[in-house]
Amino acid sequence: MLQDDHIIKPARYAMICAWVVLIMGAGLALLASNPSFIFALKNFLAQKPSVKKPTTEKSFWVPPDSTLIPETEEGKLILETEEGKLILYGRELVSHTSIYLGPKGKVKAISNGMNCQNCHLKAGTLPFGNNYSAVASTYPKFRHRSGTVESIEKRVNDCIERSLNGRELPNDSKEMRAIVSYIKWVGKDVPKKTTPREAGIQTPSYIDRPADSVKGKIVYQNRCSRCHGQDGKGMMNANGMEWKYPPLHGENSFNIGAGLFRLTRFAGYVKANMPNDIATYEKPVLSDEEAWDVGAYVLSLPRPEKDISKDWPDISKKPFDHPFGPYVDSFSEVQHKYGPFASIQAVQKKGK
Numbered sequence: 001m002l003q004d005d006h007i008i009k010p011a012r013y014a015m016i017c018a019w020v021v022l023i024m025g026a027g028l029a030l031l032a033s034n035p036s037f038i039f040a041l042k043n044f045l046a047q048k049p050s051v052k053k054p055t056t057e058k059s060f061w062v063p064p065d066s067t068l069i070p071e072t073e074e075g076k077l078i079l080e081t082e083e084g085k086l087i088l089y090g091r092e093l094v095s096h097t098s099i100y101l102g103p104k105g106k107v108k109a110i111s112n113g114m115n116c117q118n119c120h121l122k123a124g125t126l127p128f129g130n131n132y133s134a135v136a137s138t139y140p141k142f143r144h145r146s147g148t149v150e151s152i153e154k155r156v157n158d159c160i161e162r163s164l165n166g167r168e169l170p171n172d173s174k175e176m177r178a179i180v181s182y183i184k185w186v187g188k189d190v191p192k193k194t195t196p197r198e199a200g201i202q203t204p205s206y207i208d209r210p211a212d213s214v215k216g217k218i219v220y221q222n223r224c225s226r227c228h229g230q231d232g233k234g235m236m237n238a239n240g241m242e243w244k245y246p247p248l249h250g251e252n253s254f255n256i257g258a259g260l261f262r263l264t265r266f267a268g269y270v271k272a273n274m275p276n277d278i279a280t281y282e283k284p285v286l287s288d289e290e291a292w293d294v295g296a297y298v299l300s301l302p303r304p305e306k307d308i309s310k311d312w313p314d315i316s317k318k319p320f321d322h323p324f325g326p327y328v329d330s331f332s333e334v335q336h337k338y339g340p341f342a343s344i345q346a347v348q349k350k351g352k
């Protein structure tokens with residue numbers, strides 16, 4: 001009988017090998033059908049060896065490849081679908097909003113002439129440039145500003161009504177469907193409920209004095225006026241439809257209900273991205289102090305009003321840098337607007 005065993009050994013061996021291959025194959029197929037595994041794998045493959053040193057850490061979130069949208073400028077036709085065309089139109093609307101929806105807009109005149117990408121850099125794909133990476137993964141979500149669960153459409157209209165000081169776009173319009181499809185495409189590889197480190201805006205380190213608009217004016221003159229103009233009101237493109245350098249205040253700028261009207265948002269955006277031609281998050285040009293001070297200067301200049309009396313229905317949830325009362329604490333509106341913020345935060349933490 002022992003002999004028999006010996007005889008069938010090669011056959012049995014082959015059988016075992018076949019099973020092992022089968023099981024491993026099935027396991028891999030299972031893993032590969034899981035989007036977060038693919039995401040991790042893609043990131044792993046995209047990493048360079050230098051990533052291990054924390055100081056040179058490359059961005060974790062890599063925006064999807066726009067050449068994979070059908071009919072790009074490069075003429076690549078990879079996904080010739082209706083959805084693809086909608087995504088592409090959405091990207092165009094985010095990049096050149098004013099041409100379609102600005103004061104002389106081809107589709108309708110409902111906004112102030114700014115483009116979404118003036119604030120969401122590179123059509124909302126730039127790491128640390130207020131990008132859209134976390135939108136598809138985190139919306140719909142409850143937001144304290146409105147006190148409701150917000151869809152992506154509602155969030156887009158928030159920016160149209162505040163940052164673009166305009167009127168809302170109907171949810172079923174082709175333009176809204178396109179913008180939402182595009183934003184979802186930008187965040188398509190981000191696992192649900194997660195926010196990449198380089199999404200949105202990062203607040204600079206706090207300073208222990210109020211941000212100073214007098215010092216900020218000097219920063220403005222040295223670092224910003226060459227593009228945004230001596231008066232800060234920007235400069236139009238030759239087409240007269242879009243800004244070459246968008247306005248930072250005045251009637252064509254974002255209104256008092258916009259996110260950038262909060263000092264932490266403004267200082268964070270500017271520190272990581274301005275001056276636009278030389279600054280990056282990894283190599284900022286402004287110091288933290290300069291970012292806070294230039295923010296104080298710009299946000300002390302006049303800009304459009306907005307009825308925000310319905311915002312923050314639960315006032316205990318107002319961000320500490322929201323510049324309008326009432327508040328649950330006894331700090332002044334001026335301190336809520338310009339800081340210092342540490343003492344306000346300490347009180348807010350105690351309350352929780």
Ligand code: HEC
Pocket residue numbers: 094097114115116117118119120130131132134135155156159160163164179183199200201254258259260265
């Ligand atoms: C004046 C600057 C500005 C303009 C112009 C602007 N936005 Fe925004 N947007 C912001 C700021 C600031 C935030 C909040 C970022 C934060 O708090 O981290 C924001 C947030 C968003 C979010 C939510 C992002 C998230 O991760 O939760 C979406 C979606 C959005 N904007 C879409 C748009 C669209 C679409 C347009 C054009 C129609 C537009 N925005 C124009 C400044 C702007």
Ligand code: HEC
Pocket residue numbers: 115117118119121122219220223224225226227228244245246247248254260269270274275276277286294298
């Ligand atoms: C080299 C020219 C240049 C300089 C210098 C510059 N910016 Fe900008 N800035 C831009 C451009 C261009 C945009 C729009 C980016 C886009 O559309 O891609 C912009 C956008 C902005 C925005 C968002 C849009 C808006 O108008 O509200 C703010 C805020 C801003 N800059 C603030 C500043 C501040 C503050 C400084 C000085 C510290 C500064 N910038 C220096 C070119 C510049």
